[in-house]
Amino acid sequence: MDERDVRLLRAITDLGTGSPEALHEETDIPVSTIHYRLNNLRDEGVITNDLYDIDLDAVxxxxxxxxxxxxxxxxxxxxxxxxxxxxxxxxxxxxxxxxxxxxxxxxxxxxxxxxxxxxxxxxxxxxxxxxxxVIDSIREDSRALGSYEVETLLDALVDE
The missing domain is CATH 3.30.70.920 (Lrp/AsnC effector binding domain/regulation of amino acid metabolism (RAM) domain)
Incomplete structure (x- = not known):
């Protein structure tokens, strides 16, 4: 993941939507780029459904x-x-x-x-x-990224 992916995931958490237009307004990332990145995040298993639940282990x-x-x-x-x-x-x-x-x-x-x-x-x-x-998570809140500052997420999750 890179900085744009992390910013998109945080915006999804904050807005409660995966609408590319709403995400563009929140992040200034172009809509076409948002579509591409959301598809990649789905393919990687980070976004697990159309509700934009986020697999925290995958993140x-x-x-x-x-x-x-x-x-x-x-x-x-x-x-x-x-x-x-x-x-x-x-x-x-x-x-x-x-x-x-x-x-x-x-x-x-x-x-x-x-x-x-x-x-x-x-x-x-x-x-x-x-x-x-915890050894194994049975059920987890997918909106947990909201408990982090964007800068912390960027520092911890962006691949160098």
Missing amino acids: GLDVTVVVEILADLDDRPAVEDEILAIEGVTHLFSTMGETDFIAIARLPDADQVGRLIDDFEHVDEVERTNSTF
Whole structure:
């Protein structure tokens, strides 16, 4: 993949459509180029259907980490916002039991796990985390690219 492919995938995520005209408006990539690239992304298995679901493994976000979080919940909405702002977090669940939240993150490689955990440690209200690598994804949200900044996606996913 190159920069244009990543920008197209992010625009599809943001707009919720694969309309070449809408993608052109969002990215300034010519419509004919968008058609060509969308066909290539389908052929490569990155775009998996006409709903423009994205196979995150095929994109390169193939490391899944589940993080259990115990936190001081004096200001629950603020804690939730801080956790959701951590790059790569695609899901956040409020839970009952020994932990307060479960977060799911999709990362480009195992080297990013340390950064992810460090980001959790920088949330003052987070008291403890327990992280688990996922061996096999049974079902995954195909719109997860929206949890990344475009520049991060470009840095992590564009082939040099």
